[in-house]
Amino acid sequence: MTKLYGSLEAGGTKFVCAVGDENLTLVEKTQFPTTTPYETLDKVIEFFSRFDQLAGLAVGSFGPIDIDKNSPTYGYITNTPKEHWSNVDVVGILRKALNLPIYFTTDVNSSAYGEVVARKQRGDRLENLVYYTIGTGIGAGVIQRDQFIGGVGHPEMGHYYVAKHPMDVEKEFNGVCPFHNGCLEGLAAGPSLEARTGTRGELIEHHSNVWDIQAYYIAQAAVQATVTFRPDVIVFGGGVMAQEHMLKRVREKFASLLKGYLPVPDLEDYIVTPAVAGNGSATLGNFVLAKNVSQPATR
Structure with a gap:
């Protein structure tokens, strides 16, 4: 069975959800405005829940965020100026709903990783x-x-x-x-x-x-x-x-x-x-990060 990998670019203006295959090829993508946390995350969950073969998800989020796995607020957006989004447990909400391994980082880290992948590919x-x-x-x-x-x-x-x-x-x-x-x-x-x-x-x-x-x-x-x-x-x-x-x-x-x-x-x-056209660096980076986190040794 072919595995699929999810990418969530959680931006202050819009959220972009995408699914890619083992070859990092885009399968499906959607986006919607960033509104309130629960309204927005409900749309994220609805999108990714449609893919039974989803093996992992990588989230590149606006911040600041807590990426310290030993912290009680790991996976949270913390002291952000974005209204309503301070102290939102993004990873906890998504993990509970989707039951997937999740890699959590910043949106710019996702883009940086995608740029490295793309440049090495060429x-x-x-x-x-x-x-x-x-x-x-x-x-x-x-x-x-x-x-x-x-x-x-x-x-x-x-x-x-x-x-x-x-x-x-x-x-x-x-x-x-x-x-x-x-x-x-x-x-x-x-x-x-x-x-x-x-x-x-x-x-x-x-x-x-x-x-x-x-x-x-x-x-x-x-x-x-x-x-x-x-x-x-x-x-x-x-x-x-x-x-x-x-x-x-x-x-x-x-x-x-x-x-x-x-x-x-x-x-x-x-x-x-x-190097990645159409602001696709973060999506590519997230596909690889989701693939990595889906491997048992990297969780």
């Missing part, structure tokens, strides 16, 4: 990868030698403090993060564009200098990843980086900030957008 030689999503929020996943970085918790690299752009200093703009003044997420995530300009990011002209401000902060994230992890590649996903002109801007800012201090690959190979 023949790339890499051991270390950093994946940032630059969208409504900012998060990062780090993989070194096929292992996630993290101790009692997962990285929260979207909340690094960064040097403010001179224009933000002049206008006393401290960002939109409800927790920190001057962190990466508050200054470079999608909502910061509208906060500065009064216009949604997708409607802002490409020649606007606000994109150079964004690139300045995103390049700082790349510098931080470079000096901390020395990765083979840094992948930037998310809606802000879907703007075609942004990658060039970030590479240029990165070069001017790093100033040749460390050797890095050619920037066209080093600072890139996802």
Whole structure:
């Protein structure tokens, strides 16, 4: 009997459920808005309950989340600004309903893992990868030698403090993060564009200098990843980086900030957008993580 593997991308805006086969080929996929916890999780359970051959499920969730298996709140979304979702036992609810082994991690970790899988499938030689999503929020996943970085918790690299752009200093703009003044997420995530300009990011002209401000902060994230992890590649996903002109801007800012201090690959190979089309990195990563967790030795 062919086994199937489940992927849940639990995002603050939408949930994406998918099922794949032994070859990691997509069988079925659906998505729906993130509303209240029980309404949303009921839809998740309804979708996955239809697949009798489902052997495992991987959940990549918005956070912060508790990934410490020795913690009494393992599997919970914890102190999130997402209304109604603080202290929700995601893994407990799904495990009780579906009776499946579940791998629980962050949404960006799932994407990072999928990027490693995809790049190895096409023949790339890499051991270390950093994946940032630059969208409504900012998060990062780090993989070194096929292992996630993290101790009692997962990285929260979207909340690094960064040097403010001179224009933000002049206008006393401290960002939109409800927790920190001057962190990466508050200054470079999608909502910061509208906060500065009064216009949604997708409607802002490409020649606007606000994109150079964004690139300045995103390049700082790349510098931080470079000096901390020395990765083979840094992948930037998310809606802000879907703007075609942004990658060039970030590479240029990165070069001017790093100033040749460390050797890095050619920037066209080093600072890139996802290898998996259609925002599919997390789904692919989750299929592999679900397959792994379904093996008795890895539970």
